Ligand SMILES: *Cc1c(COP(=O)(O)O)cnc(C)c1O
């Protein structure tokens with residue numbers, strides 16, 4: 001099968017175009033001015049249920065929806081497009097709207113970018129002691145775009161690909177400088193859009209350096225769901241699988257971190273064959289997904305998905321809370337709902353599926369899991385814990401936030417029991433200053449001291 005992409009300029013040529021309503025076509029035109037839109041022949045022909053596309057999770061995952069913008073924003077933009085407003089004026093409004101969608105959550109741009117001999121390594125993020133994220137330049141797009149994506153500024157040119165880096169030798173130097181790093185995580189975009197020959201250059205540099213500290217190479221990817229033919233019929237699919245095999249033959253753990261939002265993504269023949277091929281290289285497949293209103297905000301979807309994954313030889317890994325960026329008002333669920341959905345799903349599966357952790361918020365101080373809701377001395381509270389912390393000492397310590405039925409993110413919470421701050425806040429703010437990083441401190445601070 002040959003890969004065919006459809007985006008804003010050519011979506012009228014998708015085979016199912018005739019099934020889209022006029023208003024949906026208009027929506028795609030308008031919303032894709034702001035949020036990047038891209039789909040492909042696999043998603044369109046094999047994943048989306050066109051008989052019921054308006055409610056179909058695969059359609060919502062990939063095609064712009066009207067309520068991703070506020071009605072006033074949508075209408076204003078729509079008028080500008082209809083009235084053929086000048087390019088510069090349109091671009092100005094588009095930019096304004098994009099900035100209103102919090103394009104850089106959790107200080108992604110400012111924080112976690114390390115230096116090597118005084119030089120900023122913009123393609124690396126090092127936030128947690130053991131794991132470094134690596135953003136190879138050639139892996140910063142995707143086979144199709146998720147409508148909820150928090151990396152969307154990368155696809156719109158809004159952050160000029162500040163994360164990307166293409167020198168394999170810098171990765172190796174950085175690893176040598178930081179012997180605490182055991183895991184390197186290739187991420188993007190999607191590193192599996194890279195040609196096998198390009199991916200191989202990075203892997204060769206890492207393998208040739210023979211670093212005893214390096215235990216795991218992870219690949220964060222949506223390719224299995226959005227383009228399983230990457231492992232079946234692409235001209236370099238055999239070569240790619242061969243590189244996987246070389247990694248595992250060296251005794252390095254290869255963790256294929258598959259981004260899967262719904263069990264429907266696991267049902268096609270192509271995805272099942274691709275899974276078998278990947279597992280055949282000695283890699284393990286771990287799965288992760290955010291929790292998304294309109295797509296998977298239903299315990300049944302998660303329990304079915306985890307069971308299906310285990311059946312296929314995958315290991316459920318993370319459930320994330322949707323990030324505070326982009327169309328978050330469309331996709332976001334409250335912390336209370338997230339806890340409820342996770343728990344209900346978790347209770348319905350056997351222990352084998354309970355390798356999954358969540359619901360987790362990837363916030364400035366770390367990955368914070370909503371461990372539960374309870375009452376302590378008559379006060380209703382959320383029980384939270386760090387799964388990952390900017391300071392590893394924070395991990396695993398339970399802490400408490402006042403119950404708030406509207407809260408959607410860590411920033412919305414304040415400490416329980418009338419305490420003035422969370423246990424980690426002083427140190428977190430100190431760490432930010434040591435790194436000479438400008439804000440953001442937690443909003444809870446502002447709430448209390450403003
Ligand atoms: C999630 C994440 C990691 C990996 O964390 P694990 O708990 O080891 O999976 C590493 N770096 C960043 C910035 C992350 O958000």
Ligand code: SF4
Pocket residue numbers: 141142144145146148149150151152188189190221222259
């Ligand atoms: S696959 Fe990941 S990076 Fe790519 S569009 Fe989806 S969420 Fe964004």
